[in-house]
Amino acid sequence: MSYRSTVSRQPEALADSLAAAQAELAGLDLAPLGTGLVAVTGVGASSAAAVVVAAELQRRGRRAFAVRSGEMMAGHDLADIVLALSHRGRSVETVEALRKLPRAKSLAITNDSESPLAEAASFHVRLANGGDATPSSTGYTATLLVAGLAVDGIQGASGADWAGLPAQAAALLAGAAEKMPRLAQLFADRRAIDCVGAGASIGTADGASLLIREAARIPASGYETRHYLHGPMESMDETTGVVLFGDTREIELAHNLEEIGVPVLLVTSRQDIGDAGKRTVIHVPEAENLILRGILDIFAAQLLAAELSDAADLTDVQFRYKQTDTKILAA
Ligand SMILES: O=P(O)(O)OC[C@H]1O[C@](O)(CO)[C@@H](O)[C@@H]1O
Numbered sequence: 001m002s003y004r005s006t007v008s009r010q011p012e013a014l015a016d017s018l019a020a021a022q023a024e025l026a027g028l029d030l031a032p033l034g035t036g037l038v039a040v041t042g043v044g045a046s047s048a049a050a051v052v053v054a055a056e057l058q059r060r061g062r063r064a065f066a067v068r069s070g071e072m073m074a075g076h077d078l079a080d081i082v083l084a085l086s087h088r089g090r091s092v093e094t095v096e097a098l099r100k101l102p103r104a105k106s107l108a109i110t111n112d113s114e115s116p117l118a119e120a121a122s123f124h125v126r127l128a129n130g131g132d133a134t135p136s137s138t139g140y141t142a143t144l145l146v147a148g149l150a151v152d153g154i155q156g157a158s159g160a161d162w163a164g165l166p167a168q169a170a171a172l173l174a175g176a177a178e179k180m181p182r183l184a185q186l187f188a189d190r191r192a193i194d195c196v197g198a199g200a201s202i203g204t205a206d207g208a209s210l211l212i213r214e215a216a217r218i219p220a221s222g223y224e225t226r227h228y229l230h231g232p233m234e235s236m237d238e239t240t241g242v243v244l245f246g247d248t249r250e251i252e253l254a255h256n257l258e259e260i261g262v263p264v265l266l267v268t269s270r271q272d273i274g275d276a277g278k279r280t281v282i283h284v285p286e287a288e289n290l291i292l293r294g295i296l297d298i299f300a301a302q303l304l305a306a307e308l309s310d311a312a313d314l315t316d317v318q319f320r321y322k323q324t325d326t327k328i329l330a331a
Pocket residue numbers: 043044045046085086087088089090091094135136326
């Protein structure tokens with residue numbers, strides 16, 4: 001399946017994931033995950049998702065942090081509970097991280113109930129998102145959705161309108177698509193693109209930078225907003241671009257970047273700012289639940305990555321550098 005068609009199929013994929021995960025979670029007693037320090041882990045796009053999920057757990061008053069599976073592989077006794085995210089359930093780092101912490105109670109979220117990660121975990125919930133492409137779109141948003149449902153199962157309902165998400169996804173994708181011709185022009189021939197956000201949006205910024213790297217092979221990086229002000233922004237100028245996610249300091253940062261001639265895409269729920277000069281704004285609804293907001297925010301970045309991929313003649317590109325030691329192969 002092509003990247004673009006997979007991005008477009010998200011309203012249906014999210015509806016499928018929602019129905020399947022709600023049914024599966026209804027049969028699980030997640031009480032053993034209710035106390036203790038939580039590590040949320042993953043690698044690649046699943047690591048970006050882990051940052052979003054940990055931020056929502058923190059918002060709900062839970063002691064939780066995100067840690068890359070590659071770092072967790074050292075096997076230090078970091079946490080009592082592990083939420084392990086992996087679309088295919090076969091990433092060596094995430095499986096190894098879980099196996100090295102046998103005393104921790106764990107929940108794996110993957111698309112394969114028979115995957116090594118599912119088998120290593122105390123609990124498992126399947127994504128049921130259907131196919132995915134490179135870079136990950138339905139896999140990423142389904143991981144966040146199912147993690148959001150699981151967090152509600154562990155911490156108690158958050159009031160997030162999960163049932164309304166498929167329709168919201170359709171509306172946001174349609175709205176963002178209208179901005180793409182403008183963005184394709186403003187973001188043409190960038191030598192680098194930074195993606196910036198705070199809190200949960202650090203994960204979204206990281207996920208967005210991966211999309212741009214993988215789909216368009218443009219150097220892109222994710223940064224935390226306040227950290228960005230302390231030096232990383234120095235390499236930006238009129239030959240680069242910045243994607244901002246947020247409603248607070250990101251607005252002022254958009255103005256700062258405009259002053260130095262950098263094209264900006266701002267994804268925000270703030271209605272008091274719109275397109276002007278080299279600034280393009282994509283509005284998203286407000287969402288208290290940070291995982292829901294993380295899903296709403298990423299659609300714009302998915303479409304921007306598709307535009308940049310087309311412009312670079314890389315439509316539906318596959319990874320060009322193959323690794324032999326990152327996935328556990330099926331027997
Ligand atoms: O979510 P998973 O299946 O653990 O994969 C993690 C990452 O590894 C890759 O499959 C590349 O090896 C990426 O596409 C993905 O983001």
